[in-house]
Amino acid sequence: MNKIGSLIFVLVALNLATSQVIKIPIEKRIPETETNGSFLDDDQQVAVAQLINHDQYMYSGNIEVGNSKQTYTVDFDSGSNLLWLTSKNCPSCVKDGYKHSYDCTPEDGCTLTTTPAQVTYGDGSGVKGHIAKVPVSIAGIAPVTEALLLVEQSIRNGNLQADGLMGLGVYDENNTGNVAFVNQLFKQGLITKSQFSFYLGFGKTESELTIGGVDESKLANPSEIYYHPLVLNGRTDDSQRWRVAFKSISFGNKQIPMTSQNTGIVDSGTSLAYIRNDIYKEWINYLKTITKLNPIFQGLSVFYSVKCGTTLPDLTFTLTDVNGVDRNYSLPSSFYILNQSGTCILGIQGNSVTGDLQFLLGDVFMRRFVSVFDYTSLSMGLSVSVANPASAVVTKNHRNGHLALLAIGLVALAGLIFLTLRALRK
Incomplete structure (x- = not known):
């Protein structure tokens, strides 16, 4: 082998040695605090308030930002x-409870650029x-x-427990060439595949985000992972999402067909999980029967609750894979009935x-199926x-503790009144 061939071999070997699949532990945040309302509010209202609090029910992990690798x-x-992360100059961020800001x-x-940006979520x-450019690992x-969207104004994000959010979209129009973060890692030879996958468990700390592949130990059957083509809009900007077509939805003996x-x-x-x-x-209406x-x-x-321990029929989503084969993804009721402080709610x-x-x-769906997002084939896999x-983990209702203390207090007060009256009669 000549010197040039030897050098190429060494470079390839070095690249393979540094390429890797990255497993990042992510933590499910469990709401255990009271709601803002009175502790005498209805139990089921509190349970729903906990359930829809997106600030509590997210899965989070760590990144390093800047040369300082904060x-x-x-x-x-x-x-x-x-x-996005919050700027040090953001009064509303402080008010909303952010603890760690970034100084660009x-x-x-x-x-820091002059490009304005904003993100609005479904709950308002x-x-x-403004957009900044910064090293992120x-x-x-x-x-x-x-x-990086450096946040200067926070809107209705009270009690957010994370420092920010990392979008893992198909493209990022604020990056050079619109290349998203994970795809950048692949193009620089830092991961083996241009994909990421989620395993979301029910426990607080068992979940993980895998970058560069799939953790097969999280699959019930590693040989059964099926990919579905993205519905493309012809653009390579933020408007393109990890969007797939549904063939049908089924429950009981009923199948509702879809179109492309x-x-x-x-x-x-x-x-x-939200359906049309x-x-x-x-x-x-079917469940009511x-x-x-x-x-x-x-x-x-x-929202609807059922008696805890109830078993209901599966809700099945059918998607066509990249080979034209229809695949059924059935969601058992043990996955879509969520126990919130002893109230069991349909998720x-x-x-x-x-x-x-x-x-x-x-x-609710992702805890049943490991999901894989692939940049090379522009497809999404499920297993x-x-x-x-x-x-x-069943959420705790601290309000019940307050009610118990209130009850104890009332009993003690009643006892004190009884003893006082008894003493006066003597």
């Missing part, structure tokens, strides 16, 4: 594109600021230059249709996970 805890979100300085490798919360590997325009996303930034309103109403559903009103939304909600994005399959509903 560590920040971020929520990993497959349903959005931008990475040239010494730390950060360049959001952030506003994960799990200690070499950093890549990543667009009936699409949805698997979204780690959404706690529940007309299908949701039909499903609820086989069990008792208790409506719980929360604002303009209606499926109706979704008002805006365009052709009609389904948002969040954590049954090893997550076990029996390991679920």
Whole structure:
């Protein structure tokens, strides 16, 4: 072998040695605090308030930012594109409870641009600021230059427990060439495959984000992972999402066919699963024929609870894979019935249709199926996970403790009054 050939061999070997699959532990935040209302509010209202609090029900892990490699805890979100952290000059961020802000300085490798940006979420919360460019690394590997929304205004994000959010979208239009963070790692030879995958468990600390591949130990059957082509819009910007077409939805003996325009996303930034309103109403009406559903009103939304321990029929989503084969993904009721402080609530909600994005399959769905997002083939894979509903952490209702203390106090007061009256009679 000549010297040039030897050099190429060494470089290839070095690249393979540094390429890796990165497993990042992510933690499920369990709401254990009171709601803002009175502790005498209805138990089921409190249970729903805990359930829909997106600030509590996210999965978060760590990234390193800047030349100083400061560590920040971020929520990993497959349903959005931008990475954002709060600026040190953000009064509303302090008010909303953010504890760690980022100071963008040239010494730390950060360049602040004049490009404005904002993110708005479905519950009306959001952030506003300007784009910065900064070195970002994960799990200690070499950093890549990543667009960062430096937040200057926080909107309705009270009690957010993370420092920010990292969007894991298909493209990032604020990066050079619109290349998203994970795809940048691949192009620089830092990971073996241009993909990431989520395993979401029921326990607080068992979940993980895998960058560069799939952790097969989290698959019930490693030979059964099926990929589904993305529905492409012809653009390479933030408007392109990890969107796939649905073939049908089934429950009981009923199958509702879809068209190619009936699409949805698997979204780690959404706690529940949302299905098209007309299908949701039909499903609820079907469930009412086989069990008792208790409506719980929360604002303009209606949630339903069932007796804890109830088993309901699977809700099945059918998608066509890249080989043209229909694959069924059945969600058992042990995954979609969520025990909140002893109140068991259906984790499926109706979704008002805006365009052709009609389904948002969040954590309720993702705990059943490991989800894989592939940049090279522009596809999304699904495989049954090893997550076990029996390991679920039941949220605590601290308000019940207050009620117990109140009861004890009333008993003690009654006893004191009795003793006082008895003493006066003597």
